[in-house]
Amino acid sequence: MLDLILEETKEKMEKSIEAFKHELSSVRTGRANPTMLDRVKVNYWGEMTPLNQTAGISVVEGRQLVIKPYDRNSLKDIEHAIYEANLGLTPQNDGEIIRINVPALTEETRKEYVKQAKKYAEEAKVALRNIRRSANDDVEKAELTEDEVKLGKEKVQKLTDQYVKIIDQLTKEKENDLMTV
Template sequence: MEEEIKFIIDSTRETMGNALKHLEKKLINIRAGKASPSMVSSVMVDYYGTPTPLNQVANVNTPDGMTISIQPWEKSLIPDIEKGIMVANLGFNPMNNGESVIINVPPLTEERRRELAKQAKHEAEESKIGVRNDRKNAMNDIKELDISEDMKSNLEIDIQEMTDYHIKRIDEIFSVKEKEIMTV
């Protein structure tokens, strides 16, 4: 019985933690004004017929806050990298100088900042839904256990405290990202 209870608590903690990790990954892809290599992390390049992540065929860095420089390991990949950036629909216009691909990151308008903040809020809400679903599953598992009502009640309180903690963390992560997006 103890093992079942421990398993429910541990698996719930793990899945709620995964919701936080997922949120952080999603928010990295939402840009916040200055250029960063993570902005092109979703770009796939056709490398000899195989879709390959950009960072596996080129060095990606930011020489300044408004430029992303992509130095391919093979010069023949430059057209494929440009095509991959366009297909990824990031809103960037890649240019090449024969040696590397350069992306000038335009400053965000106020309207675009609001749009990105709304997108970040949506991702945070999705994570909260995930955490609440994890709570619901744990509560259902607890109800099926053959233990006293007091023990069930205590476990439900523990699960609720875990849920509250993760929801609070999601709000904190979102507010940091929102501030980052809205700062000019």
């Protein structure tokens, strides 16, 4: 029973880490990266569709994104969606493709992005703590001896500590990435 609870807890924490990695990938660094546009939704034939499902996105020369729509008629909609996403990026439409030059980050914007990354980290840690609380409740409700309950809670805490370290490590890597000029 305890093993099942621990396995479920581990799965939930893994999903939490994956969600955190996804959030972190949306924080901009000085380099162009297709994941910068993950939050962009395009009005494609009346449906709000993720940009990466309506166009190919590639990086050119490290500082430029090139967006080639699968349907040329959606070029204006894609350009509009990028403006609407409020990413601080300016798309340039040449009738065939859209180019986005990613400007170098200033010291001030780097610090803002580090704050944003730390905010995401804190949210991820809160999610882990909620998972821990839920797992501890499950351990208490399970028909276990007092010693097994104590052992179960210790194992849940070890799991939590392990995943908090992963979040801290990912945040530190992102911060280094952001602050490296």
